[in-house]
Amino acid sequence: MNRKALHKISYGLYVVSSVKGGKFNGQIANAVFQVTATPPKVAVSINRENLTHSFIESSGVFSVSVLSRETPMVFIGLFGFRSGRDVDKFENVDYDIGATGAPIVKDHAVAWMETRVTESVNAGTHTVFIGEILDADLIKDEDVMTYEHYHSVLRGRAPKAAPTHMEV
Ligand SMILES: Cc1cc2nc3c(=O)[nH]c(=O)nc-3n(C[C@H](O)[C@H](O)[C@H](O)COP(=O)(O)O)c2cc1C
Numbered sequence: 257m258n259r260k261a262l263h264k265i266s267y268g269l270y271v272v273s274s275v276k277g278g279k280f281n282g283q284i285a286n287a288v289f290q291v292t293a294t295p296p297k298v299a300v301s302i303n304r305e306n307l308t309h310s311f312i313e314s315s316g317v318f319s320v321s322v323l324s325r326e327t328p329m330v331f332i333g334l335f336g337f338r339s340g341r342d343v344d345k346f347e348n349v350d351y352d353i354g355a356t357g358a359p360i361v362k363d364h365a366v367a368w369m370e371t372r373v374t375e376s377v378n379a380g381t382h383t384v385f386i387g388e389i390l391d392a393d394l395i396k397d398e399d400v401m402t403y404e405h406y407h408s409v410l411r412g413r414a415p416k417a418a419p420t421h422m423e424v
Contacts, residue, residue, distance in 0.1 A: 259422060262420070266402065266403060267286040267287065267288075267402070267403035267420075268286065268288065268323070268400050268401060268402055268403065269284060269285075269286055269323045269327070269332070269400075269401040269402070269403060269406055270286070270288045270300075270320050270321060270322055270323060271285075271320070271321040271323065271335055271361045271365070272285045272300050272302065272312075272318055272319070272320055273308070273321070273351075273358055273359045273360065273361055274308055274311035274312045274315055274317060274318045274319070274358050274359075275311060275315050275317065275357050275358050276310065276311040276315055277314075279311075279340075280345075280346045280351070280358075280359040281307050281308050281311050281340035281345060281346075282308060282319075282321075282340075282345060282359065282361055283302075283307075283308040283336065283340075284335045284336030285300055285301070285302065285418075286403045286419075287299075287300060287301035287382075287418075287419045287420070288300050288320055291386055295388050296388070296389040296392075297371070297374065297386050297387060297388050298320060298369065298386070298387055298389060299384050299385065299386045299387075300318065300320065300384070300385050300387070301382045301383070301384050301419050302382060302383055302384075302385060303381060303417040303418075303419075304381060304382065304383060305417065306339070306417055307340040307341050308340070309383060312373065312385055313376075313383075315356075315357065315358070316372060316373045317356035317357060317358045317370070317371065317372050317373065317387070318358055318370075318371055318373070318385065318387055319354055319356070319359065319360045319361075319368060319369065319370040319371070320368065320369050320371070321360060321361040321362070321364075321365035321368045322365060322366050322367040322368065322400055323364050323365060323366070323401040324364050324365065324366045324396070324399065324400060324401060325398065325399040325400060325401045325402070326398065327364040327401050328364070329410060329412065331363065331364055332406070332412065335361075336415065337415055346359060349361060349363050350363045354370035355370065355391055356370050356371070356372060356390060358370055362395060365395050366395055366396050366397070366398050366399075366400055367392070367393065367394045367395055368392065368393060368395065369389045369391070369392035370389070370390055370391050370392070371387025371388055371389050371390060372387060372388055372390055373385050373386065373387050374386055382419055403420075
């Protein structure tokens with residue numbers, strides 16, 4: 257099998273956030289897509305070992321922030337390479353608390369949505385959580401970060417927990 261074929265699938269870059277016991281956490285994810293229009297639902301694929309996974313599993317809610325193309329690497333480093341088990345990612349970040357109680361990251365976001373989980377699929381290393389969108393809004397009219405831009409221009413990597421991770 258030529259796994260390079262999988263590189264031809266395109267994605268954006270997002271922060272998926274959730275809440276548990278009054279604590280907030282979030283992580284970078286590229287595996288986010290809309291699955292239905294009526295009602296509007298999005299799916300996220302989250303590694304079982306991530307703290308965000310246990311937050312979504314326990315609260316049944318998550319938000320998605322759509323990142324701008326200008327998002328700095330230091331922000332992606334915090335949300336994508338560090339765990340909320342070791343650091344409070346929300347300490348110096350601009351966010352709101354949505355109607356679901358989930359935090360919604362506003363820093364570097366062009367748009368956001370908050371959801372309640374309606375289905376979840378055990379896909380092995382990852383769970384695919386499907387959430388019905390309860391509210392959403394635009395923040396600013398800027399280009400979005402694509403996975404392609406992240407890799408080819410910013411020379412970013414995908415860590416082990418990302419579904420698109422490849423050993424090199
Ligand atoms: C570019 C990029 C894409 C990523 N995509 C995903 C993804 O789609 N799903 C996932 O579970 N983790 C993904 N990750 C990894 C998580 O963001 C990372 O494991 C994070 O540290 C988990 O944090 P937590 O333990 O606080 O939840 C990605 C990371 C990067 C940098």
